[in-house]
Amino acid sequence: MFARRVISFGLALVLSMAVSTVSAGDHALALHGEPKYGPDFEHFDYVNPDAPKGGQIRLANVAASTFDTLNPFILRGTPAQGLGLVFDTLTERSLDEAFTEYGLIAETIDVAADNSHVRFLLREEARFHDGVPVTASDVAWTFRTLREDGHPRYRPYYRDVDRVEVVDDHEVIFHFSTTQNAELPMILGQLPVLPEHYWAEREFGRTTLEPPLGSGPYRVAEVDQGRRIVYQRVEDYWAADLPTQRGRHNFDRMLYDYYRDGTVAVQAIQAGEYHLRQENVARNWATAYDNSAVRDGLLRLEEIPHSQPAGMQGFFINTRRSMFSDPRVREALAYAFDFQWTNENLFYGAYERTRSYFENSELAATGLPSEAELEILEPFRDQLPERVFTEAYEPPSTEGRGMRGNLRQAFALLDEAGWSVVDGDLTHTESGEVMDFEILLVSPSFERVVLPMQRNLERLGANVSVRTVDPTQYQNRLDRFDFDITVHVAPQSLSPGNEQRDFWSCESAEISGSRNIAGVCDPVIDELVERIVDAPDRESLIHRTRALDRVLQWNFYAIPNWYIDRFRIVYWDRFGRPGDNPPYGFALDTWWVDPDKAQRVDGR
Numbered sequence: 103m104f105a106r107r108v109i110s111f112g113l114a115l116v117l118s119m120a121v122s123t124v125s126a127g128d129h130a131l132a133l134h135g136e137p138k139y140g141p142d143f144e145h146f147d148y149v150n151p152d153a154p155k156g157g158q159i160r161l162a163n164v165a166a167s168t169f170d171t172l173n174p175f176i177l178r179g180t181p182a183q184g185l186g187l188v189f190d191t192l193t194e195r196s197l198d199e200a201f202t203e204y205g206l207i208a209e210t211i212d213v214a215a216d217n218s219h220v221r222f223l224l225r226e227e228a229r230f231h232d233g234v235p236v237t238a239s240d241v242a243w244t245f246r247t248l249r250e251d252g253h254p255r256y257r258p259y260y261r262d263v264d265r266v267e268v269v270d271d272h273e274v275i276f277h278f279s280t281t282q283n284a285e286l287p288m289i290l291g292q293l294p295v296l297p298e299h300y301w302a303e304r305e306f307g308r309t310t311l312e313p314p315l316g317s318g319p320y321r322v323a324e325v326d327q328g329r330r331i332v333y334q335r336v337e338d339y340w341a342a343d344l345p346t347q348r349g350r351h352n353f354d355r356m357l358y359d360y361y362r363d364g365t366v367a368v369q370a371i372q373a374g375e376y377h378l379r380q381e382n383v384a385r386n387w388a389t390a391y392d393n394s395a396v397r398d399g400l401l402r403l404e405e406i407p408h409s410q411p412a413g414m415q416g417f418f419i420n421t422r423r424s425m426f427s428d429p430r431v432r433e434a435l436a437y438a439f440d441f442q443w444t445n446e447n448l449f450y451g452a453y454e455r456t457r458s459y460f461e462n463s464e465l466a467a468t469g470l471p472s473e474a475e476l477e478i479l480e481p482f483r484d485q486l487p488e489r490v491f492t493e494a495y496e497p498p499s500t501e502g503r504g505m506r507g508n509l510r511q512a513f514a515l516l517d518e519a520g521w522s523v524v525d526g527d528l529t530h531t532e533s534g535e536v537m538d539f540e541i542l543l544v545s546p547s548f549e550r551v552v553l554p555m556q557r558n559l560e561r562l563g564a565n566v567s568v569r570t571v572d573p574t575q576y577q578n579r580l581d582r583f584d585f586d587i588t589v590h591v592a593p594q595s596l597s598p599g600n601e602q603r604d605f606w607s608c609e610s611a612e613i614s615g616s617r618n619i620a621g622v623c624d625p626v627i628d629e630l631v632e633r634i635v636d637a638p639d640r641e642s643l644i645h646r647t648r649a650l651d652r653v654l655q656w657n658f659y660a661i662p663n664w665y666i667d668r669f670r671i672v673y674w675d676r677f678g679r680p681g682d683n684p685p686y687g688f689a690l691d692t693w694w695v696d697p698d699k700a701q702r703v704d705g706r
Contacts, residue, residue, distance in 0.1 A: 148684040149349030157695030158355035160376035168328035171309035179309035188316035193291030194346040197684035220287040229340040238274035243298040282636035285599035319351035352694035378673035384449035409685040411463035413594040416660035422621040432658035434515035437508040438558035453664035467651040474645040495655035528563030538565040539586035544576035581615040620659040676700040
C-alpha cells in the first residue's frame with residue numbers, strides 16, 4: 103500500500119508516455135515539452151530536503167493474510183509487502199508531474215531520433231548493498247531473466263524489445279522491434295536492476311525467505327513469515343544525495359504487520375499497535391474512529407485529494423465460462439446490482455459511480471463519440487455493438503425505476519439471449535445449461551455488498567453462491583482463472599500503453615496469472631490496444647483510449663462499482679511532513695518522525 107514503488111509488471115500503471123525523440127544524454131524523459139526539473143535540480147518540490155532521518159514507522163497489511171516469499175518477480179508464492187524499498191530502478195518518476203521520469207541508476211538517457219532504441223549510461227557510483235558496483239551486465243541479465251524466467255506477464259510487457267546490448271560496464275542499449283511504441287523507453291527505465299552475481303548461486307524461479315540483495319534505500323532486516331517484515335534504512339545508501347532521493351526515505355525502520363481481520367486492524371491502530379493506515383472502508387471512516395485520541399488530536403483522520411486515474415473496480419465476469427459468453431447475459435446481470443442503495447445505506451454516500459475503465463481522467467469516454475473517435479471506430483462498425491456509436495454508456499441505476507424495473511429489463515435481455523426460467527431455474531433453452539455460478543470474494547467486508555445482489559440475481563432464477571476465501575487461495579484461483587465472478591480492480595495510469603495488452607488482449611487471456619481477468623478476446627480490442635501502444639502523441643492517445651473504453655463498456659465485461667478521488671488516511675500525529683502532498687501519489691516516503699510529537703503521542 104505504501105511501498106516505495108511497484109517493482110513488477112505493473113510499472114506502466116504509474117508511468118508516463120515518452121516522446122519519440124529525446125536529445126542525447128538527457129537527465130529525464132517527458133511527454134510534453136521540457137521536464138519540470140532541469141539537469142541541475144536539487145530536489146523535488148514536494149519534499150523537505152532537510153528532513154531528519156531516524157525513528158520508525160509501523161504499517162499494517164490487511165489485504166493479505168500471509169506472505170511466503172521475498173521474490174516478487176515470479177508467479178509462485180505471495181511476496182511480502184514493501185519489497186520495492188530494496189530495489190533501485192534505472193529511472194525515478196516524479197509525483198508532481200504526470201509524465202516525467204528522471205535518471206536514478208541511469209545518469210543519462212538517450213532515445214534514438216527514430217525511436218529504434220534507448221541507451222542508458224549508468225552512474226559509476228551505483229552500488230548494491232554488498233558494495234559490488236551496478237553494471238550494464240546486471241541490467242541486461244535482469245531484463246533477460248525477467249522475460250524468460252520471471253512472471254509470465256513480463257513476456258507481453260517487454261514484447262517490443264528485440265534485444266539488449268552491453269556496450270561496456272556503464273552503457274547498455276535496448277533495441278526495439280518497432281519504432282511505434284513511444285512508451286517503451288520509459289517502461290525500460292522502470293526496470294528494477296538485480297545483481298547477477300547474487301543470483302548466480304540461486305534459482306531465480308523459486309520462492310525464498312532469504313533477504314534479497316538490492317541497491318535501494320532499504321534492506322530486509324527481519325522476517326517473521328506471514329506475520330511481519332522489517333526493513334532497515336541503508337545508512338550508506340549510494341543514491342542518498344541524488345536529487346531524486348533527497349528528502350525521502352527518512353525512517354530508519356519500516357515495519358509491516360500482517361492482520362487477518364480488518365476489524366482487528368482498525369482496533370489495533372486505535373490501540374497504538376501501528377502508526378498509519380489508508381482507510382478503504384467507508385463505514386469505518388464514518389463511524390469507527392470516535393474516541394478520545396481523535397478528539398484530542400493525537401489520532402488524526404485526513405482526506406488528501408489526488409489526481410490519479412481510478413481505473414475500473416467492479417464485479418468482473420469470467421467470459422471463459424460458456425454461460426457468460428453472450429454480452430446480453432453480462433448486461434442483464436448488471437441490473438441486479440443496486441449502487442444507489444449500496445452507496446446510501448452502506449457507504450454513507452462516500453462514493454461516485456464508476457462508469458469508465460479510465461475513470462477520473464481525461465481518458466474516460468463521455469457522451470457520444472467525437473469525430474476523432476468515430477474515425478478510429480468506423481472501420482470496425484460491423485464488428486461492434488451499434489450502441490458504441492449511438493449511445494453514451496451509463497451503468498444501470500435504480501433511480502426512478504427501482505429494482506423491480508431493473509429486473510424487468512434483465513429478464514428481457516436474458517429472454518433475448520435464449521434464457522428462461524424452467525422449474526424455478528434460469529435455463530438456456532437450447533443447451534439446457536442452468537445458470538449456476540459463484541461470486542468469489544477475498545474480503546469478508548464485501549459480503550454485505552454482494553448478498554443483496556445475490557438475492558436480486560436469485561429473483562431472476564439464477565443459482566448464486568457467495569464464497570469468501572483466504573488471500574492465498576484467492577490469488578491462486580485468479581491466476582488459474584478458476585472463478586465465475588469476482589471483485590477486481592483494473593488500475594490505470596495517466597498514459598496507458600503496453601500494460602493494456604495484459605488487461606485485454608487475446609494473448610493475455612490464455613496466460614496464467616495475467617491481468618486479463620475477464621478473459622477478453624476480441625480482434626477489435628486487440629487492434630485498439632495496439633493503436634494505444636503506437637500512439638504518436640498525447641492527443642492521439644486520448645482519442646484511441648476513449649475508443650477502447652467505449653468498446654469495453656458496451657461489451658459488459660465488468661459490473662462497475664465505485665471510486666473516490668482522495669486518500670483517506672488515519673495516523674498518529676507523531677510525524678513531520680512537507681506542506682503539500684503531490685497530486686499523483688501518496689508520498690509517505692517524504693514524511694519523518696518528529697521527536698516532540700512522538701513523545702506527546704507515546705506519553706498519552
